[in-house]
Amino acid sequence: MKFLFDLFPVILFFIAFKAYDIYVATAVAIAATFAQIGWVWFRHRKVETMLWVSLVIIAIFGGATLILQDESFIKWKPSVLYWLFAVVLLLAHAIFKKNLIRIMMKEQIVLPEPIWARLNASWAAFFAMMGAINLYVAFNFSTETWVNFKLFGFMGLMLVFIVLQGLMLNRYMEDKEDNEA
Incomplete structure (x- = not known):
């Protein structure tokens, strides 16, 4: 259920794009992200940092898209978010x-x-x-293709990556019960 909740703004973006256009979809994604944070705050009185970062990025890139009426900005948003995740993982470790x-x-x-x-x-x-793939699809294919890929392509790539990670990790995983004995 958390997975669907995390995808809430993306799903609404997709639906709004199909019903209207990229600009309405962008406004819906911004509003949905604010609503998502409001709901999390109401339920838990705490919002994860990742959700705040996502809100800032959608507000900046979505806002630029709406103000300048240029869909390029919203197309950059997933790449910036993915690259930020990559940098944080590497810098935290290093x-x-x-x-x-x-x-x-x-x-x-x-x-x-x-x-x-x-x-x-x-x-x-x-x-x-993922950030590089997003830019490739965003700027080499139609906006319609990019929106479809944003929801279904990224989800598919994530699923394949997680399955491959699970297969790789399976041979290294230690049984928790063995460690507790």
Whole structure:
């Protein structure tokens, strides 16, 4: 359910684009992101940093799209967000010696330290690649194709990447019960 909630602004963007145009869809995505944050704040009295970052980026790039009536800005938004994720993962590890992937997943799986480092690097590389793919599709295909790819292509790539990560991690995962004995 959280997955669908996280996709809420993207899904509404897609629907608004299909019903109207890129500018209405952009305004809907901005409003949906504000609503999403409002709902999270109302329910938990805390909003994750990633959601705030997403709001700032959609407000800046979406706002520029609406004010300047130039769809190029909204097309850059996913790339900027993905590249920001990649940079944060790499800098947190290199400068602060914090593996953010490990911090997020340590309750679910136990892995040897070198594998955590590889996992962190692979997620950073994946996000960097996603940013590049977004720009390729955004500026080499129609806006319609880009919007479809933004929802379905990114979701498909993410699913394939997660499955591949799971297959790679399976051979390294330590049984939590073995560690607790």
